[in-house]
Amino acid sequence: MKITAPPEHIVLILNKLTSEGFDSFIVGGSVRDSVMDRPVKDWDLATSATPVDIARLFPKTVQTGERFGTVTIVLPECSVEVTTFRTEGEYTDGRHPNEVEFVTSLEEDLSRRDFTMNAMAESVDGELIDPFGGIEDINNKIIRCVGGPNTRFTEDALRMFRAFRFSAELGFGVEKETLQAIYANTTLVDRISSERIRSELERVLMSQKPEVAGEMIKIGLLGKFIAVSGKSTDDFKKIAGLPEDPVLRWGVFCGILVNDQYIKSASELLHNLHLDGKTIKTCLRALEITDFPVGDIKLKRLLSKNDPAVVRCAAAIGDVFDESGTGGRLEQTDRLLKSGECISLGGLAVCGRDLMAQGHPSGRELGETLDRLLDHVINNPGDNVREVLLELAPELTGGQ
Numbered sequence: 001m002k003i004t005a006p007p008e009h010i011v012l013i014l015n016k017l018t019s020e021g022f023d024s025f026i027v028g029g030s031v032r033d034s035v036m037d038r039p040v041k042d043w044d045l046a047t048s049a050t051p052v053d054i055a056r057l058f059p060k061t062v063q064t065g066e067r068f069g070t071v072t073i074v075l076p077e078c079s080v081e082v083t084t085f086r087t088e089g090e091y092t093d094g095r096h097p098n099e100v101e102f103v104t105s106l107e108e109d110l111s112r113r114d115f116t117m118n119a120m121a122e123s124v125d126g127e128l129i130d131p132f133g134g135i136e137d138i139n140n141k142i143i144r145c146v147g148g149p150n151t152r153f154t155e156d157a158l159r160m161f162r163a164f165r166f167s168a169e170l171g172f173g174v175e176k177e178t179l180q181a182i183y184a185n186t187t188l189v190d191r192i193s194s195e196r197i198r199s200e201l202e203r204v205l206m207s208q209k210p211e212v213a214g215e216m217i218k219i220g221l222l223g224k225f226i227a228v229s230g231k232s233t234d235d236f237k238k239i240a241g242l243p244e245d246p247v248l249r250w251g252v253f254c255g256i257l258v259n260d261q262y263i264k265s266a267s268e269l270l271h272n273l274h275l276d277g278k279t280i281k282t283c284l285r286a287l288e289i290t291d292f293p294v295g296d297i298k299l300k301r302l303l304s305k306n307d308p309a310v311v312r313c314a315a316a317i318g319d320v321f322d323e324s325g326t327g328g329r330l331e332q333t334d335r336l337l338k339s340g341e342c343i344s345l346g347g348l349a350v351c352g353r354d355l356m357a358q359g360h361p362s363g364r365e366l367g368e369t370l371d372r373l374l375d376h377v378i379n380n381p382g383d384n385v386r387e388v389l390l391e392l393a394p395e396l397t398g399g400q
Helices: 008-019 029-035 051-057 106-110 132-137 150-154 158-170 176-184 186-191 194-205 212-221 237-242 246-259 266-272 277-288 295-305 308-320 327-340 350-355 364-379 388-397
Strands: 024-027 043-046 059-066 069-074 079-084 084-086 100-102
Touching: 008 043, 008 051, 008 079, 008 150, 008 350, 024 029, 024 106, 024 295, 029 132, 043 266, 051 059, 051 079, 084 106, 084 212, 106 388, 150 158, 150 176, 158 176, 158 186, 158 194, 176 186, 194 212, 194 246, 237 246, 237 308, 246 266, 246 277, 246 308, 266 277, 295 308, 295 327, 295 364, 350 364, 350 388, 364 388
Parallel strands: 043 079
Antiparallel strands: 024 043, 059 069, 069 079, 084 100
16 A cells, blocks of 8 residues: 655654653654544654653754643754653543653554544554554545544544544544544533634534535534534535635535524524624624526626625525526635626725816715716716716716
C-alpha cells in the first residue's frame, strides 16, 4: 500500500528522536489521510520521549499541553505537536481524562484512540503499524471504534459527532455496533458545548454528503436543538450542489428544516448553536425573501436593498425548493454581481457632493434624488456616467 511520504521537517524530528533512543511515529489522522492519498493538513507525532526529553532535544519548544504530554516544536517551516505515549484515566466530564499516565508502548497509546482508522502509526522508515484493523476498515469504508464503543463514547461524547462527520467527509458507513452505541448514548450530548457541536455539524454540511445531517437528526444526536424525527427527506442531498460557502449551506439547511417542519424557528436554532451574528442575520433575512424575483431588473432592485450575501443565500434556498427543477437563481445572482453593473448607491457614477455642487438641496431630498438615479441606472445600465446622471438629476427631482 502506498503511503504519502512525510515532509522533510517531520523526517528530521523523527530521526532526531529515534537517534536519541526514543520510539517515535507519525500517528492518527495524518496516517489515515496519507494511506488514503488525501491531503495531510497536520502531521501528528507520538513518542516514548517525555516532554522534558523533547524540550531538551529541540532548541525551541512550547509546552502546549504539558498535563497531557503534548509539546509543540517550533521550526522555521511551521510548528509540530509531539505527544508522549500515554494511557488515560477516568473521563468524569465526558470530554477530558482526569489524568494521564505516560507509557513506553505505542500499542497502549493507540488503544485509547477513537476509531480504528485513526489508531494507526507510521515509522520514519515507512513501516505501517496497524494493531486494530484500521486498513481493513478503510478498505471496507467502515467507521469502527477501537475497543468497546460504549466505553469510547462515555469517555468523550464528541466522538459520536466525529463518527458522523467522518462518514460525511469520507463517504464511509458507521459500523453497526458503533451506530447502536451512538443511539444508546445520545443523552451524553448534554456534556458537549454548543460550539463544538456546531463545528462538527458545519463540517458535515460542508462535505459532499450533507445528507448525513439527516441521519444525525433521525438517531437523536441533534435532539438538543432539533426534535428527533423519523422523517426522511432527499432535500439534504441538494446541499452538496451548493458552493462551499458556510453561509449558503447553513441558510439552505435551515430552509429545509423549517419547510419540512423539523423546527419551528431558524432563529432559535442558529442562536442555540452559537453561530456568529453575521451568519445568523444573513440566513434569517434570506429566509424572509420567499418570492425570489424573476428577471435582472427586479433582481437588481432586490440587491440594491439587501446585502449581496443575503440575496445569494435567498437564491440558493429558492433553487433548492424550485419545483420546476430549473433553478438558476444563484447562478443569475452571481452573474449580475460579477457583471459590474450598478446595484447600489455606492456604485453610482455620482455622489451626494456632486449633486450639492450642482445646487441640489441636502437632507432628505438629496437621498431621494440619489435613490431615483439608482432606480434609473438599474433600468438603464448604460446611463451610469457622471455627465449623464448630472443632466438627469434635475428632471428626476422635478427641476429643482
